[in-house]
Amino acid sequence: MAEPFVETETCRTKCRWVAKVFGEFNRPRTTVRSLFYYALRRCEPDYPICGGFVGEIRVTRQFDESDASRLVKWATLASELGYIPRDALLEEVPGMHVLTPDRISSGAHAELWIDRSALNPLIWPVCNRHGITLVSVSGARLDDALKDLRSRATGGETLVLCMADLSPSGLSFVRALGNALRGMQVIHVALTPDQVARLHLPMVRADKKAADKHYRELLRSAGLDGRMMAELDALEVCYPGGIAGFLEGLIRDHVKGART
Structure with a gap:
């Protein structure tokens, strides 16, 4: 006993x-x-x-x-x-999640796309304050999410900001989104190799099978180990104000008319 x-x-x-x-x-x-x-x-x-x-x-x-x-x-x-x-522990919820702001920004229709859902509660208040739609695609078909986007972006300019881990799967998500939205302005705002190097974000081992030659060379060009990856979650620890504070800076840099 x-x-x-x-x-x-x-x-x-x-x-x-x-x-x-x-x-x-x-x-x-x-x-x-x-x-x-x-x-x-x-x-x-x-x-x-x-x-x-x-x-x-x-x-x-x-x-x-x-x-x-x-x-x-x-x-x-x-x-x-x-x-x-x-x-207290935010978990991934599979599927497509679209959060619409209380007010629409005065400039272009702006959306933030991320391939994670667990981070939504941390970044949604920032998106809502700036009138930006938040779209998380976690294990969902990207084609379905793109159809939903086109139904929202009717007329006028559309700006799509994209956030993902600096990882083989993260960069695949960024590339797929950019290729599918060639008629729109798509900006990969995070995580980039330069950001990871400049902020000294911790890195962990990447999936060896998924880390192709292009991925390894991209990281090495920024002085990073091509066998490693960096995750958005690390910003909660390493950036003042966490990932929300990091996103505030990105919006000020890329969205016209963003609140200061």
């Missing part, structure tokens, strides 16, 4: 660690990937692992990249056990 107790205490120890890191991060809501980058940045040797007998916490060490999948497990359990608020 002792084993379930030891296992439960082990789980609770790891969940308490997640709760401590979440509290230090001091964000009411965040993605697990953002929490991952914050944990990496801490450099504290306090991540609990099993040592000695299986299920017994006797060793701690610094959290590292190889712990990413475990963080998902313990963060989810920490939420279920009430160690962190249940709505």
Whole structure:
């Protein structure tokens, strides 16, 4: 009868660690990937692992990249056990999501497209304030999303801002969007190799099979390792004001009539 107790205490120890890191991060809501980058940045040797007998916490060490999948497990359990608020972890919701602003911008019809949905709650307030439609396409057919765009962009100029991870899949999304909307103004605003290099964003291993020659050369031209990738979630940790503050700057640079 002792084993379930030891296992439960082990789980609770790891969940308490997640709760401590979440509290230090001091964000009411965040993605697990953002929490991952914050944990990496801490450099504290306090991540609990099993040592000695299986299920017994006797060793701690610094959290590292190889712990990413475990963080998902313990963060989810920490939420279920009430160690962190249940709505604190923003999750991907598959499909196409279109958020329409309360007011329409006075200039061109502007939209921000992103291939992630978990970040929507963090960037939507910025888009809404500037009169920009937010479109997230997470595991959905791009063709369906494009048809929806054309129904909104009736007449006048249309500006499409595009955000994605600096990764093989992210750049594929950017290229596909640009190729499909040749008659519209499409600007890849983030993440670019230059941004990652300038902001010193942390990078993790990219999918070897997906990282083709073009991708590797693109990163190397900016002085980056072509085997790596950078994620938008890292901006929550590395940029003042997080990804929302980063987006504010992008809108001021690319959207005419943006509020200051």
